[in-house]
Amino acid sequence: MNINNHPYHLVDHSPWPLTGAIGAMTMTSGMVLWFHKNEMYLFYLGMIINLLTMYQWWRDIVREGTFQGKHTSKVVKGLKMGMILFIISEVFFFISFFWGFFHSSLAPTIDIGMTWPPKGIKTFDPMQIPLLNTMILLTSGMSVTWAHHAIMNSNHSQTKNALMLTITLGMIFTMLQAYEYKEASFCISDSIYGSTFFMATGFHGLHVMIGTMFLMVCLMRHLMFHFSSNHHLGFETAAWYWHFVDIVWIFLYISIYWWGS
Numbered sequence: 001m002n003i004n005n006h007p008y009h010l011v012d013h014s015p016w017p018l019t020g021a022i023g024a025m026t027m028t029s030g031m032v033l034w035f036h037k038n039e040m041y042l043f044y045l046g047m048i049i050n051l052l053t054m055y056q057w058w059r060d061i062v063r064e065g066t067f068q069g070k071h072t073s074k075v076v077k078g079l080k081m082g083m084i085l086f087i088i089s090e091v092f093f094f095i096s097f098f099w100g101f102f103h104s105s106l107a108p109t110i111d112i113g114m115t116w117p118p119k120g121i122k123t124f125d126p127m128q129i130p131l132l133n134t135m136i137l138l139t140s141g142m143s144v145t146w147a148h149h150a151i152m153n154s155n156h157s158q159t160k161n162a163l164m165l166t167i168t169l170g171m172i173f174t175m176l177q178a179y180e181y182k183e184a185s186f187c188i189s190d191s192i193y194g195s196t197f198f199m200a201t202g203f204h205g206l207h208v209m210i211g212t213m214f215l216m217v218c219l220m221r222h223l224m225f226h227f228s229s230n231h232h233l234g235f236e237t238a239a240w241y242w243h244f245v246d247i248v249w250i251f252l253y254i255s256i257y258w259w260g261s
Contacts, residue, residue, distance in 0.1 A: 121193050143169065152229050167216055174212070177205050
């Protein structure tokens with residue numbers, strides 16, 4: 001542990017921002033190749049680069065915060081502020097989809113028959129899988145809060161059980177949404193309804209998968225005793241992210257599945 005005369009963390013040189021950028025570019029180029037030529041090798045290569053970057057970057061941050069003592073109270077405050085600003089940016093990201101949805105649904109144009117949903121679109125019943133998924137995500141929000149309180153009370157077994165429950169619920173949600181997509185009677189190119197539906201729910205599903213991965217890392221770190229009752233920033237930010245995902249889904253369910261159908 002380095003001894004400094006200030007509480008800030010001056011980060012070491014790291015290759016991971018560069019490899020992450022290369023992975024993102026490779027994956028995006030691979031998606032273009034996939035869409036136009038149905039070839040997925042470049043997409044898979046980009047995914048592998050991204051996963052390796054994520055693993056090694058996460059490993060380095062765990063070392064800094066857990067073993068090297070570089071996450072002082074001042075640094076933790078800055079990291080929390082960074083996560084809050086990131087979540088705010090994600091809120092505005094989803095606002096753009098809601099804006100597009102309400103713009104098209106409140107004043108449907110003549111091109112879609114001046115009705116909403118557009119003619120020919122058979123929407124999902126909001127009382128079936130969407131309602132079940134809503135209950136699953138709300139339950140997962142309660143279980144991640146249970147895990148947070150268990151960590152603060154130094155209850156190792158309850159934290160493990162609550163995290164495992166949250167991760168399982170996240171996986172079930174993703175599988176049910178995949179099944180829903182498979183059974184959909186419309187696709188992303190079926191008028192403005194298909195575009196707004198799949199963009200909004202699809203990006204939310206991606207966020208659920210990222211949040212589930214985030215919580216998996218927290219579970220592994222918890223099993224290795226990285227967290228204490230007063231130092232568990234990694235889990236805290238994961239819990240914030242999961243609550244954000246829950247809230248976005250509630251708005252999606254009410255507006256797109258229930259009111260919009």
